[in-house]
Each structure stands twice: as C-alpha cells, then as structure tokens.
Amino acid sequence: GAVVSQHPSWVICKSGTSVKIECRSLDFQATTMFWYRQFPKQSLMLMATSNEGSKATYEQGVEKDKFLINHASLTLSTLTVTSAHPEDSSFYICSAGGSGGETQYFGPGTRLLVL
Amino acid sequence: EDQVTQSPEALRLQEGESSSLNCSYTVSGLRGLFWYRQDPGKGPEFLFTLYSAGEEKEKERLKATLTKKESFLHITAPKPEDSATYLCAGGTDKLIFGTGTRLQVFP
Numbered sequence: 001g002a003v004v005s006q007h008p009s010w011v012i013c014k015s016g017t018s019v020k021i022e023c024r025s026l027d028f029q030a031t032t033m034f035w036y037r038q039f040p041k042q043s044l045m046l047m048a049t050s051n052e053g054s055k056a057t058y059e060q061g062v063e064k065d066k067f068l069i070n071h072a073s074l075t076l077s078t079l080t081v082t083s084a085h086p087e088d089s090s091f092y093i094c095s096a097g098g099s100g101g102e103t104q105y106f107g108p109g110t111r112l113l114v115l
Numbered sequence: 116e117d118q119v120t121q122s123p124e125a126l127r128l129q130e131g132e133s134s135s136l137n138c139s140y141t142v143s144g145l146r147g148l149f150w151y152r153q154d155p156g157k158g159p160e161f162l163f164t165l166y167s168a169g170e171e172k173e174k175e176r177l178k179a180t181l182t183k184k185e186s187f188l189h190i191t192a193p194k195p196e197d198s199a200t201y202l203c204a205g206g207t208d209k210l211i212f213g214t215g216t217r218l219q220v221f222p
Contacts, residue, residue, distance in 0.1 A: 006158075
C-alpha cells in the first residue's frame with residue numbers, strides 16, 4: 001500500500017505557542033489529504049479536507065483560524081495549531097488519497113501535548 | 116444522517132478461537148466500505164475495501180464480507196498478534212468511521 005509520513009511524531013509545547021505538523025505522501029501524488037483528531041479510546045474525528053492548490057474544507061465545529069491547513073503540493077500538507085492550549089492536546093493523524101471513494105492511506109500520527 | 120456502528124465494542128478471544136466483527140452502516144451515496152486495523156499510538160493500517168454487496172476479500176486470517184446494510188470481518192484462528200482495534204468506515208467523499216472493536220487475543 002501507499003506510504004504516508006508525518007513529522008514530528010510527537011511534540012510538547014507551551015500554551016500559546018503554535019505547532020506545525022507535516023504530512024507527506026511518499027510514493028504517490030495526493031490531490032486530497034485529510035486531517036483527523038483522535039482522543040483516547042475514541043474513534044477518528046475528521047477535522048478538515050485539504051485539496052491541493054485550494055482552501056481546505058473544515059468540518060462543523062472546527063475553527064479554521066485555529067487549525068491552519070496548507071496543501072501546497074501534491075505530496076505535502078501541513079496543519080498548524082495556532083495559539084495551542086491544553087485542550088488541543090490530542091493525537092493528530094493525516095491521510096492521503098480517498099477522493100471519489102478511493103482508499104485513504106494514513107500516516108503514523110503526531111501526538112501533541114500542550115502544557 | 117450517515118452513520119456507521121460497530122459491534123461488539125470489545126472482544127476477548129482465546130488463540131485459535133474464530134469470531135466475527137460487525138459493522139452496520141447507513142451512508143448515503145456509499146462508494147466503498149473500508150476496514151482498517153489500528154495499533155495503540157499508531158495510525159490506521161489499511162486492510163480491505165469492499166464496493167458491492169456480495170463482495171468478499173481475504174488476507175491471511177482475515178476475511179471481509181459486505182451486504183447492503185452490514186459488513187463483517189471474520190477472524191479465523193486468531194493469534195495474539197491480531198490484537199488491535201479494528202475500524203470500519205463508510206466512504207463517500209470522506210470517511211465516516213465507526214467507533215471500532217477492540218480485539219484482544221490471549222495465548
């Protein structure tokens with residue numbers, strides 16, 4: 001299957017700082033990437049759909065000014081958590097592919113801890 | 116409202132004890148039914164995609180089947196390394212995930 005990487009794998013930051021997470025599709029071009037958040041013992045919650053060269057589409061209840069998404073190329077999407085607070089601490093996972101019912105391939109996830 | 120429901124929530128099996136996981140779905144415009152495996156602290160790993168009722172796919176000890184309302188993940192003679200959370204998702208232009216079945220296989 002296709003390979004998706006994320007960087008960093010974990011990050012600890014102070015409240016009020018911004019954190020950038022990168023998601024790369026290593027062996028295929030992805031016009032669509034997705035960003036999810038997962039809290040302990042819960043399933044994945046879709047935050048936003050990222051399309052290359054256009055603005056991301058955010059799910060209801062997700063603040064677009066807080067979670068900035070950039071999809072500048074067919075292999076890279078970034079999620080920036082701005083002015084992070086402890087309640088933003090979570091496991092963030094990206095996926096690539098999936099347009100038109102195709103398979104989404106997931107990255108390994110980034111664990112964010114905001115102190 | 117689109118919905119995907121998985122059962123049971125948790126399942127404990129003895130090694131070699133076969134069983135099935137259930138995924139019920141109500142998804143408008145379904146384009147595919149997806150199964151993933153997720154280990155603790157990791158991203159989901161793709162297992163199967165099913166597109167039409169009656170379709171079956173197999174991989175080692177796992178077999179996925181699909182009807183018009185449900186999908187089943189059959190695990191034959193499981194081993195401890197099959198322990199994980201199994202996620203089912205209905206696909207349209209995005210994935211709608213169930214809450215998962217947490218499987219534990221004991222030696």
